[in-house]
Amino acid sequence: MSVINPLNRSMTTDFDSRNMDWYIDKFVQFIVFVAGISAIIFIIGIFIFITMEGFGFLLEDFSFREFFFSPFWEPSDEDAPEYGILALVAGTASVTGLAMIVAIPFSLGAAIFIGEFASGKMREYLKVLVELLAAIPSVVWGFIGLSIMNPLIIDLFDVPVGLNVLNAGIILGLMAAPIMTSIAEDALKAVPDRYREAAEALGATRWQVIFKTVLPAAKNGLLGAVLLGVGRGFGETMAVLMATGHAVNIPGSLFDPVRALTATIAAELGETAVGSPHYQALFTIGIFLFIITFIINLTADLIVRGIRKG
Amino acid sequence: MFAESALNVRNKRVQNLFRILFLMMTVLLIIPVVIILATLIAKGGSIISIDFLFTDPTNGMTAGGIFPALLGTVWIVAVALLASVPLGVAAAIYLNEYAGDNWFTRIIQLAIINLAGVPSIVHALFGVGAFVIFFGFGTSILAASLTLAIMTLPVVIVSTRESLRAVPQAFREACWNMGATRWQTIRRVVLPNAVSGILTGVILEVSRTTGETAPIMFTGAAFFLPFLPQGVFDQTMALSLHLFVVATQVPGVPDNLPFGVALVLIAMVLLMNSISIAFRMYLRGKKKW
Amino acid sequence: MVDMNVNLAAADKIVDPAFAAPVKLGVSDLTIRYGGTAALSGVNLEVREHEIFGIIGPANAGKTSFLKTLNRMDTFNTNMSVEGEILFNGLNVQNLKNIYALRSRIGVVFPLPVGLPLTIYENVALSPRLRGIKRKSELDVIVERCLSRAALWDEVKDRLNSLGSLLSGGQQQRLTIARALSQEPDLLMLDEFSIAVDPVTTMRIEDVLKELKHDMTIILVTNLVQQARRLADRTAFFLEGECVEVGITEDLFTGEVKDQRTRDYVEGKFG
Numbered sequence: 001m002s003v004i005n006p007l008n009r010s011m012t013t014d015f016d017s018r019n020m021d022w023y024i025d026k027f028v029q030f031i032v033f034v035a036g037i038s039a040i041i042f043i044i045g046i047f048i049f050i051t052m053e054g055f056g057f058l059l060e061d062f063s064f065r066e067f068f069f070s071p072f073w074e075p076s077d078e079d080a081p082e083y084g085i086l087a088l089v090a091g092t093a094s095v096t097g098l099a100m101i102v103a104i105p106f107s108l109g110a111a112i113f114i115g116e117f118a119s120g121k122m123r124e125y126l127k128v129l130v131e132l133l134a135a136i137p138s139v140v141w142g143f144i145g146l147s148i149m150n151p152l153i154i155d156l157f158d159v160p161v162g163l164n165v166l167n168a169g170i171i172l173g174l175m176a177a178p179i180m181t182s183i184a185e186d187a188l189k190a191v192p193d194r195y196r197e198a199a200e201a202l203g204a205t206r207w208q209v210i211f212k213t214v215l216p217a218a219k220n221g222l223l224g225a226v227l228l229g230v231g232r233g234f235g236e237t238m239a240v241l242m243a244t245g246h247a248v249n250i251p252g253s254l255f256d257p258v259r260a261l262t263a264t265i266a267a268e269l270g271e272t273a274v275g276s277p278h279y280q281a282l283f284t285i286g287i288f289l290f291i292i293t294f295i296i297n298l299t300a301d302l303i304v305r306g307i308r309k310g
Numbered sequence: 311m312f313a314e315s316a317l318n319v320r321n322k323r324v325q326n327l328f329r330i331l332f333l334m335m336t337v338l339l340i341i342p343v344v345i346i347l348a349t350l351i352a353k354g355g356s357i358i359s360i361d362f363l364f365t366d367p368t369n370g371m372t373a374g375g376i377f378p379a380l381l382g383t384v385w386i387v388a389v390a391l392l393a394s395v396p397l398g399v400a401a402a403i404y405l406n407e408y409a410g411d412n413w414f415t416r417i418i419q420l421a422i423i424n425l426a427g428v429p430s431i432v433h434a435l436f437g438v439g440a441f442v443i444f445f446g447f448g449t450s451i452l453a454a455s456l457t458l459a460i461m462t463l464p465v466v467i468v469s470t471r472e473s474l475r476a477v478p479q480a481f482r483e484a485c486w487n488m489g490a491t492r493w494q495t496i497r498r499v500v501l502p503n504a505v506s507g508i509l510t511g512v513i514l515e516v517s518r519t520t521g522e523t524a525p526i527m528f529t530g531a532a533f534f535l536p537f538l539p540q541g542v543f544d545q546t547m548a549l550s551l552h553l554f555v556v557a558t559q560v561p562g563v564p565d566n567l568p569f570g571v572a573l574v575l576i577a578m579v580l581l582m583n584s585i586s587i588a589f590r591m592y593l594r595g596k597k598k599w
Numbered sequence: 600m601v602d603m604n605v606n607l608a609a610a611d612k613i614v615d616p617a618f619a620a621p622v623k624l625g626v627s628d629l630t631i632r633y634g635g636t637a638a639l640s641g642v643n644l645e646v647r648e649h650e651i652f653g654i655i656g657p658a659n660a661g662k663t664s665f666l667k668t669l670n671r672m673d674t675f676n677t678n679m680s681v682e683g684e685i686l687f688n689g690l691n692v693q694n695l696k697n698i699y700a701l702r703s704r705i706g707v708v709f710p711l712p713v714g715l716p717l718t719i720y721e722n723v724a725l726s727p728r729l730r731g732i733k734r735k736s737e738l739d740v741i742v743e744r745c746l747s748r749a750a751l752w753d754e755v756k757d758r759l760n761s762l763g764s765l766l767s768g769g770q771q772q773r774l775t776i777a778r779a780l781s782q783e784p785d786l787l788m789l790d791e792f793s794i795a796v797d798p799v800t801t802m803r804i805e806d807v808l809k810e811l812k813h814d815m816t817i818i819l820v821t822n823l824v825q826q827a828r829r830l831a832d833r834t835a836f837f838l839e840g841e842c843v844e845v846g847i848t849e850d851l852f853t854g855e856v857k858d859q860r861t862r863d864y865v866e867g868k869f870g
Binding site: 021022024025028029031032033035036037038039040042043045046049050052053105106107109110112113114116117124126128129130131132133135136137138139140142143144146147148174177178181205206207208210228231232234235236237238242262265266269270274282283286289290293294296297298301 | 321322324325328329331332333334335336338339340342343346349397398400401403404405407408409417418420421422423424425427428429430431432433434435436438439440443444460463464467491492493494496517518520521522523524527528550551553554557558568569572575576579580583584587591
């Protein structure tokens with residue numbers, strides 16, 4: 001004979017009521033939802049706040065033509081201040097361009113080596129190393145440009161000053177390469193192994209597999225890696241502030257000093273009065289940077305997602 | 311054994327050639343960094359001492375130690391973590407445990423990607439506009455830390471989400487079947503199994519936050535302060551900014567001083583990163599399931 | 600009602616379905632769809648208190664989907680839609696105010712044992728803890744009782760603090776049964792519990808189930824028709840999303856079937 005389990009809860013229908021746990025669950029769900037959308041709130045917040053601070057300039061002193069097409073950035077000229085960012089854009093573009101020339105071959109090469117050739121322990125070590133490289137702070141890179149690259153360039157090329165496009169471009173290239181390497185390696189890893197197996201079954205050698213099968217299949221991801229590198233170069237501040245020479249100048253050669261958009265803000269914001277046209281003009285550069293990097297990141301993401309779906 | 315055909319031999323050779331070429335590229339990527347590190351150690355190593363770490367700068371920052379900057383960095387990083395870790399972990403819980411695979415989640419992910427991609431100087435502008443001016447925190451540790459917290463939020467979210475994702479779905483289902491609410495499941499089963507992974511991400515964030523300079527320049531870090539911060543509404547010196555200052559803003563600094571500062575900064579960052587990586591590998595080898 | 604339960608407990612097997620115990624679970628016109636495709640359609644059946652209700656049928660018959668809808672696990676699958684009515688203790692499970700309370704009254708055992716990454720003790724103590732039981736002495740009693748009833752206590756009583764996932768497959772399956780019992784369920788659902796379990800353990804678990812039915816209602820989904828014959832009072836035959844027939848188990852095996860497909864399946868002609 002069995003006895004009915006004394007602890008068995010009653011079999012009536014009164015179980016259907018909301019208890020503390022139910023309400024706590026709903027509350028937590030609300031809290032994490034708010035945290036979840038915080039990233040959206042912050043992105044919108046960033047845009048609103050920098051626009052708010054730069055708004056006065058946009059309304060009064062801003063001239064589309066002058067801002068984008070004048071090479072003269074002379075905001076502290078008391079009689080006729082000029083706010084042209086053409087030279088700054090040229091500075092940022094030249095440095096970023098050179099950085100990509102340096103970083104693209106190395107990072108793609110390294111990604112191919114790590115992803116397709118290296119194996120086991122070696123692969124692990126290299127990945128760790130790349131990760132550590134990516135962690136070096138930009139102010140340290142800037143200092144390296146200032147104190148190591150600068151005398152090196154003066155010696156090697158016999159130029160009076162070593163803070164220029166070449167210096168900043170190399171520094172920025174070295175900075176961007178590790179990140180581009182890891183993203184590119186991810187893109188290679190995303191190519192299914194059956195592609196490689198199929199090609200190998202047809203008698204292709206390893207490098208044929210890589211060039212004819214893996215790279216074409218991963219091309220969107222690799223493009224995404226390059227774009228993110230460009231975005232990073234565009235937005236980099238401390239390193240370009242310290243290594244470019246910081247002179248408003250449309251560069252004619254690798255050895256010309258230039259000045260970047262980001263560096264201009266970093267160098268001048270501290271010296272301007274809050275609310276002055278100069279201060280607001282710096283925020284307007286910020287809006288411009290925000291929009292450009294937003295577009296770059298969005299494009300990179302769309303391209304990378306494109307392959308994931310396919 | 312078959313004799314290798316000429317074609318095979320040639321293919322092998324080409325393959326080896328490519329192998330070496332790519333290896334060279336990888337090595338070339340790494341070598342400059344090794345040289346740089348060696349130079350930093352060679353030129354800055356001589357100044358590093360307990361005194362250097364724990365005394366104040368003297369003679370207009372041309373001599374003495376870096377203690378206020380070191381302490382200030384600890385302040386800024388600690389306050390930034392207090393803000394970003396709870397928020398980032400909660401956001402990751404939402405994304406991994408609640409959010410469906412739909413356009414709304416996509417937008418959140420895009421926002422996270424962009425938050426990580428917005429230039430640090432733009433974050434600085436936001437910090438000035440929002441925290442320093444609008445919320446009236448002034449240039450303070452609080453303003454600097456919050457700016458950094460928002461900037462590094464993606465680091466916490468992404469790494470926490472990774473470690474939540476690593477907890478097998480079967481555990482959640484077993485728990486739900488027992489009548490546990492979503493939150494009970496997360497608290498009792500998911501989080502305890504993800505906490506070490508989350509910690510890895512937090513260490514990574516500490517490393518990121520330590521090195522950032524631009525976002526704190528105008529929000530709370532000062533070139534030089536004759537006193538130590540007493541609370542979150544004070545300004546402070548910071549190690550990263552201190553490197554910038556002694557390297558570019560102060561005349562007559564002896565050569566080895568900025569190298570020493572750079573060495574301490576890079577050592578802190580790399581140490582933190584190495585701990586995070588080592589911890590991650592240790593965890594990978596020690597799964598409970 | 601209590602009288603009736605005692606009566607039932609005395610009767611080892613319900614011989615006559617007309618000897619109607621109260622309905623534990625009433626399912627009418629149940630249709631389950633994934634996206635547009637129906638996994639199960641038009642199911643009508645009743646499960647009575649203190650019976651072992653067997654569900655047999657080949658793979659993809661909709662058996663597991665059926666179980667999922669009973670304790671509302673369909674809420675976690677946005678792709679899954681459920682029509683029809685399921686009455687549990689007379690309440691429609693589709694419009695409950697607190698589905699967690701429903702789930703806590705229904706114990707579930709999966710085909711593959713899922714030992715939570717907790718100690719053996721904590722695996723069994725989790726459900727009581729979720730209900731708010733905090734006292735160690737009380738938990739100790741529950742843990743020992745549940746492990747004993749799942750025929751696992753003797754094997755693990757000296758290592759309650761080691762990880763549940765370190766147990767053997769058969770032990771883990773009994774651990775999940777103990778965990779389900781710790782919910783003090785009035786309905787226990789087992790989904791092909793013997794798939795990853797050795798025959799000896801299977802027999803032990805079957806003995807456990809025969810004991811348990813005095814205290815609760817059991818739904819036993821199995822791909823082994825002989826297991827259903829050994830244990831189930833009544834059995835339903837599911838085939839390709841259809842509930843072909845429901846009847847007294849012995850009738851299905853002695854040929855008193857309404858549908859030829861049932862006879863063929865039971866006799867092993869397919870599936």
